[in-house]
Amino acid sequence: MTQTMTAARAPGHSGRRRNNGTLPVLVLFLPPALLIFTLFVILPMGEAAWYSLYDWSGYGLPEKFIGLKNFEVLFRNGAFHQALINNGLIMVVSIVIQIPLALWLATMVSHRIPGAVSFRLIFFMPYVLADVAAGLIWRFVYDGDYGLFAAIASFFNVASPYVLADKNLAIYAVLGVIVWKYFGFHMMLFIAGLQSIDKSYYEAAEMDGATRWQRFRNITLPLLAPTIRLSVFFSVIGSLQLFDMIMPLTGGGPSNSTQTMVTFLYSYGITRMKVGFGSAIGVVLFVICITLAFGYKRIFMRND
């Protein structure tokens, strides 16, 4: 009897408790976050979408409504096409070169061998460096008069290359810096992933006579897959946002050959005082980001 009574009362009781418990929490904690999110994320996004329909310099209020003309001009702009191609190229290089490199190094330095920790630190160092500083450092490295490249060239007695001034080479120079800068970050992700893999799998595989490659192929890779998927996700989003390293390196030049979408936004939107046009670029960038981010999460990261 008492048992049934408590059983009957229990659901109602717990239901009321949930109300009692969560509502104040909601009332107390949701508004500030919601307010900040609305004020600094939703509102600017909406504003950008609105500005993108105007020819506006940034001074005063936008008054000259021009419909979708900004988008029309944008999609016809050769430099924007180049920026899109470059963003794609950065993504491909990140996935095809940077992540395998990071994975390879991670499998090496995650073992408990002497010096592993210091190598981890060295590989991670470029990532810690500020993007602008990295850009400036590499500008000196690539410099054809006084830089490292000039020194190497003079050592081998060949003409010094001016990679950042060559519109066919500059983007590869930039890609090199990107790989150098960010592989450490992905390596760290992989090290964390590797350390969570149970050692007993490897011991069992070893007893069964599996080769190193078989162990990597059949244990490491499948168990590391969620980390790899996350890593690719970071690469894709990161490549879309790339800006502060390119500015000191090339500023998007020569002849717009190293423009990314964000540097394009800066040089065509902000420095030219075409805030309406810049907003249109921002809107396109936003749509691409959202599509890629959600599409990727939907398709590849559903189970993670």
Place this chain on the structure above:
Amino acid sequence: MKFRTLFGAAIGLALSASTSLADVTVKWLHLNTDPDVGAAWGEIVKNFEASHPGVKVEMQFLENEAFKAKLPTLLQSNEPPHLFYTWGGGVLAEQARTGAIKDLTEAMDADGGKLRAVYNPALVNGLTVQGKVYALPYQTGLVSFYYNKALFEKAGVDAADIKSWADFLTAVKKIKDAGITPIAGGGGEKWPIHFYWGYLAMREGGKAAFDAAKASEGDGFTSEAFVKAGQDLAALGKLEPFQQGYLGATWPQTLGLFGDGKAAILLGFESTVYMQGNGAADGKGLPRDQIGTFAFPLVDGGAGQLTDTMGGINGWVLTKNAPPEALEFAAFLTNPESQKLMASKNLIIPAAIGSGEAIQEPLVKNAAQGLAASTWHQNFLDQDLGPAVGRVVNDVSVEIVSGQMSPEDAAQQIQDAWALDN
């Protein structure tokens, strides 16, 4: 209108009277990074504060690019600076259009035009938008050719022989044949190359061509003069006159190259004589007597004159709600005494009439005299035509000289950008 200003003045007076002992702080936003200029300004501020008790001048600094990017937001904020730097041209016009800055016409013409009479009229004109003065002129500049005398001698070139663009091209060839880099070019920053296109357009079309293009008359920027300017520039580009890797070179690198004696010619500012030293590997650069100068040469059959000059026009803008003390300070900063102080240290070519005589350095003085004799002074095109069109001019100048774009396409791009804006 008159009543309102009077009323405003009365309130201002009343306020300043009641708070005469309290401090008024003039907020002065600048982008100077030269310590010598900073020191001279410090002196001027001290003089001003001594003669204006209760007024304090507070300097605020923004780096060049940051200044340009941040100013629109700053001007619309609740805490705009009272006084800031301007290059005139399209940006000033844009600022004027929004009403964020003060119309100084009345102040200029008060007391029978006492303030207006202080400055070189061409400069006041350069800071005037639709008949209204929006800034007090502060300094001006001249872009002209500077050359390394020793390298010219080595190549057997005499600067006095360079009368026309064709002569110039011949000289470039001769220098190149002598195994010397003829010209130091800053293609990475683009605007150093726009000096070439700009000057060539001035020499080809004269003032009339610019006036017509700006009024959107005829073929605008696609008219013959501008296409020809592009062709002249392309002809220079074909000679490959610049140093290796000039398309990535910054302006300081370019100055350094000239200062190191690795290039014979530089198209640069009036301050080249100093800047080349700062940029040089040894920190000294070429000895001053080893640097010569000549005006941008004429083109055959062009409408321009040798005395038509291109260079900066700079001034100080007051924001709408700036206190009267801010105007007093701006006038003090640009009065003949302060300008002479700056000029005597060779820091600026002053905007105040007669102050240029104080300049000591012969090369700078030479530029000042060139400006005094100017028949038409054109502001930098990337300022004058506004930031959007200006950047297109910079872009296409580099594209033309590096052979990436035809002069016709370049003219069309400028015209397209101009038509979009005007």
